[in-house]
Amino acid sequence: MKDLIILIKGGGEMASGVVLRLVRSGFRVCITEIPEPLAVRRGVSFCEAVFAGRTEVEGLVGRRVSGKEEIQRCWENGEAPVLIDPGCAIRKVLSPDVLIDAILAKRNTGTALSDAPLVIGLGPGFCAGRDVHVVIETNRGHRLGRVIEEGEAEPDTGIPGDVGGHTWERVLRAPAGGRFQGMKKIGDRVAKGEVVAKVGGVPLETRISGVLRGILHDGLTAEPNMKVGDVDPRAAPENCLTVSEKARAIAGGVLEAVMRKYNQ
Numbered sequence: 001m002k003d004l005i006i007l008i009k010g011g012g013e014m015a016s017g018v019v020l021r022l023v024r025s026g027f028r029v030c031i032t033e034i035p036e037p038l039a040v041r042r043g044v045s046f047c048e049a050v051f052a053g054r055t056e057v058e059g060l061v062g063r064r065v066s067g068k069e070e071i072q073r074c075w076e077n078g079e080a081p082v083l084i085d086p087g088c089a090i091r092k093v094l095s096p097d098v099l100i101d102a103i104l105a106k107r108n109t110g111t112a113l114s115d116a117p118l119v120i121g122l123g124p125g126f127c128a129g130r131d132v133h134v135v136i137e138t139n140r141g142h143r144l145g146r147v148i149e150e151g152e153a154e155p156d157t158g159i160p161g162d163v164g165g166h167t168w169e170r171v172l173r174a175p176a177g178g179r180f181q182g183m184k185k186i187g188d189r190v191a192k193g194e195v196v197a198k199v200g201g202v203p204l205e206t207r208i209s210g211v212l213r214g215i216l217h218d219g220l221t222a223e224p225n226m227k228v229g230d231v232d233p234r235a236a237p238e239n240c241l242t243v244s245e246k247a248r249a250i251a252g253g254v255l256e257a258v259m260r261k262y263n264q
Contacts, residue, residue: 001262002026007096009111011047011082012039013214014122014138015102016057017247018254019046019080023060025255028075030094031062032085040172040214040229043186043241049082051217058242068093091115098258101132106156118261120254124153133261136253138246145249147257161246164233169207172215172229174222176202181218187237188212196229204228211235 004027008015011031022029037047046062048055055062065071065081071094074081083090088110091099099116103109107125111132121131123138128148135148140161143154160167174180178200190196190206197204197215199222214230222228232239243251 004097005094006098008100008102010102012045013041014247016046017243018251021251021255030071031082032088034086035084040216044243046082124156127152134257145253147253166233170231174199174226174228176200177224180216180220180222182215184212187240206231208233211237213240
């Protein structure tokens with residue numbers, strides 16, 4: 001199974017937890033991304049390599065690449081290649097054994113059963129047996145990380161998961177549309193009512209105190225009410241740079257699905 005190629009669409013927080021688990025399990029993984037990723041938990045997201053060229057999540061290096069040769073070089077060096085390829089054209093070049101849609105758009109943006117021998121969709125928006133072979137449950141609760149071989153994941157509730165007794169209050173949303181300018185960095189302690197960023201010149205204040213676990217990359221354009229940050233009320237800075245329990249559970253479901261298919 002060490003020769004399997006796994007292509008994953010998306011390099012955000014949940015996708016990166018999956019990448020970390022798969023690479024550490026011995027698989028060759030390639031990530032595709034859009035030119036301006038909107039992830040906020042950038043300390044644990046391989047998509048940060050799009051901006052920086054290189055990033056690191058729990059010791060695993062993610063490196064921006066431009067094509068097949070550089071992808072191969074990353075694999076030889078034990079790294080995770082990150083390719084700017086919004087249309088996932090590299091699929092036809094790599095012919096992956098597994099394709100994972102980890103965009104978490106809550107809808108299918110173009111993934112099909114025919115994309116690979118095993119196609120996996122994370123969260124709502126996919127139907128196992130129609131769009132993908134299996135779906136992985138992403139909703140917090142008893143079913144988180146479950147491998148679904150028939151049907152769909154639970155629908156999006158629109159309510160952020162409870163962290164330290166807080167749900168919607170911990171999420172930072174753009175007060176207006178426009179250019180995003182961060183005034184704090186990931187890992188900083190923040191107080192309730194403190195200004196942490198400006199969007200189109202409009203100040204963005206926190207609703208709770210804690211640690212800034214995530215914040216949008218500077219210079220990107222934010223739409224009104226778009227998620228642009230995340231405050232962790234548990235106030236543990238080390239949590240900002242380690243994969244969450246939710247991402248690990250989802251990654252476990254993905255690994256189970258891959259092993260079911262190929263460990264026979």
